[in-house]
Amino acid sequence: MTNVALAFLAAGLGAGLAIIGAALGIGRLAAAAMDATGRQPAAGGDIRTTMIIAAALIEGATLFALVVCVLLAVKT
Secondary structure: OOHHHHHHHHHHHHHHHHHHHHHHHHHHHHHHHHHHHHHOHHHHHHHHHHHHHHHHHHHHHHHHHHHHHHHHHHHO
C-alpha cells in the first residue's frame, strides 16, 4: 500500500470511530434524560434543555474529530 492509501484508510477508520463514539454518547445521554424525565416529569423542560446543550457539545467534538481526520488524509 502506498502512503496515500494508508492515509485514507486511517482517516476512514478515525472518522468511523468518531461517529461511533458520538452515537454511543448521545444514546446514553438521551437514555439518561428520559429516565430523569420519567422520575420527575415536572422538570422535563430543564432536562430537555440540558440534554440538547450536551448533545450539541458532543456533536461539536465529533465534527472537530472528522475535520482533523479529513485534513490529515488530504495533507499527504
